[in-house]
Amino acid sequence: MPREKSIAERFDAYVERVGGRLYKPCRRFLREALFGLVDKRSVLLSQIGRALREDSRLIHTEKRLSRNLANKRYDDAAVEEDYLRLVAPILRDERYPRPVIAVDLTDIAKSRARKMPYLYKVHDGSKDEIAKGYQVVSIEAVGVRGRRLPLVSRLFSQSAPGFKSQNATTLEAVATVAPHVPEDAFWVFDSGFDGRVFLERLDGLGISYAVRVKLSNNRFVHTPEGKMKVRELVELLPQPHTHRTKYHRPDITGRRQSLKLGFVRDVHLPKYTSGGRPSKRKLGERRYSLVVAQGIGLKPLVILTTEDVQTKEDAARVVDIYLERWGIEEANRFLKQGFKLEMVRALTWTGLKRMVQLVHLAYGFLALLVHGPRAQVERIASTFKAFGPVPEYMYYRLLEGIGELLRATMDGGP
Template sequence: MNSMEIYQTKRHLNTFIDKLTKGLSKPRQKFFRDLVYGISKANSVILSDIGRSLEEECDIQYIIKRLSRQLTKGADSSILHQNYLNSIKKAIPDNALILVDQSDIIKPYAEKMEALSPVFDGSTKKIEKGYHTINFSTATIQTKHPIPLYSHVCSSKEEQFQSLNVEEIKGFQMIHEVMGEKPCTFVMDRGYDSNVMYEAIDKLDRQFVTRLKDNRYLIHKNKRVKVPTLANKRKGKINFCTEIKGKTYHLKVSHVKVKLPILKETPLNMIVVYGYGQKPMKLLTNHEIKGKHDVLRILKAYITRWRIEELFRVQKQEFHLEAMRTMSLMSLRTLYRIVNYVIGYYSLLIEKNTGLTQIILARSQSSNPLSKIKFYLYRMIRGVRAILSSDKKGINHFHFVKRRTSQLTLW
């Protein structure tokens, strides 16, 4: 591997780490530098893999103990997260789409990990041991790559845990504070089609797009109507062609003015989409609709939501998230945040499309040409790993360490 490519990759990564750890103590800066570099090089959250990737001369067991000890300290997590938000705030677009969804970390064979709780595993459709994750992300303007904004791991076995709804609302409130006066739209799947979520978003005076469940009742012309009944009366007057998850769909779209029984004073619109599945897809939004352009804008916003599912896939496939073996919940939360910060860093690098971006993408050794790829995150992650795998010095030589000088006073 070209030594200049290794140097440029490490220098750019080190600049990101410096921004991320600004204001932290020297030991904590070194710890997060090791963690970010190790995860980037090893593509793993297993401490032994991270430790070996640091290329330190000391015993690997000592490195693992050092990392494990530092992981349990979470007092500076708020500073770290604020630094991360400061580093990505320029990439958050005006009228941003905030992609919201839950995921999970399944640990079916774990016995001693802290606060293991029953979790529904979406892949096996069974209840397993593990943790819930709550995720709020946005997408880059040009390439539509996910930028995590809020990532939290929680467990129903925690002493302070009240409910998943409460934890979700904390996320909505945090994003509301981050966005300030900037407008944004929360884009959500059917799991968020609940009165509690609608009331919480309404109190924040934010806009939303949600996919509706079929058991939902809406008010149309002062009558309670079930969602499928109302949707079947709209056959789709607007034609729209789009690509979703690599497959092309020819859709027909309609909309109708409705209200929610719990928000009778709030005007809403239901958008009905034919052509995606056997049943029409139904979306609910508080956006005002004046014509075809507004309808398609809302539909495109929901299609963008699938980027957060790609984020979950990247977490688990590329960084082997569910292989985590830390015993404490605080350690798990720290690792989860750092993985998402690294993904955000990669998404920004893809969006900027610099010479370094092209070098990294070219080193991923993918069989597909770049011209045929629309989602570059997998290739970016593997390209960084390929470059750093030839690095035998580690990351800490980039960091200037101020050494104490002996002082001799002559009287």
């Protein structure tokens, strides 16, 4: 029976796999940055420098880290590609019988920043107000028992050079991830991604997906009953089925949420003319199903999906899959709270994007530990001083207890 690898050995192997194509000094920086992030739980270079405990003055360590953060020889695309190759096999085992690939946008608010590059208006979700900052597109896989596997995180700004649109940025991330996930993976998008052009591009990628539809817009759809607005369809559609889902806030309600379900098949979007106007008679080629769920909030949950929904069970499965997508929002909170991501202070655009990728890689390392021997990660998580058993989402506890276990691996070079 092979010996179980230590946490330090697994960290060494992880750095070599995701940074194997990097120039050696850049690979050393990757190791130091990842160690500093998990040890000090902060994106500040001063904190990462303190974690390294070098003989030289802290200011010199911080300047070296700053130079490497913007180093042009560091290949971000190669690191991202090698990370996806590393985690891709996990999506093909029994823990991911049909992976749910959740796509989400989150914000990094920098309301007090003045000199950081390409600041733009974002919606600060924590304060529900408009602030200066950046956006991040995140893609994460969800498996059985709430297992998570981060895939991609990319920072973007509408004022940055080369920016095309939010949809284009998201589609680029989806196109990067798609070759690394199983063909039967089911992609889930929140409201805001229900635009005609975005859906057409998704169809071009040949993926199965579900997207939440906003009721506030005036979108028309064609159903077997005729052409009507989505809002009108939802008002007229009966919801005769009930479904008790375990995914909607069981931690608060203490029980499964009871939903009312309705669905309609053979839904088509209008075919658009070259001028961008919907045709009055011609239908789009793609056939959808529309699922409506009442009981989650004040407004009904409306999901447009490529799945052929024929039964109550099919509709319930689509709703449950969509609710699983909310897990990525918990991951976004973890990145902000666990690594203090919103405190990022890099003054170069390259440095800002790279730091977001580094935080993503640190989270990815923790996720790989969770996917490894359960007893090993529970021993680490148990060192966190808290009441009760180790929770299913153990990343906060794991992050608290892992720093000292990795310190031994920092004595050598890359």
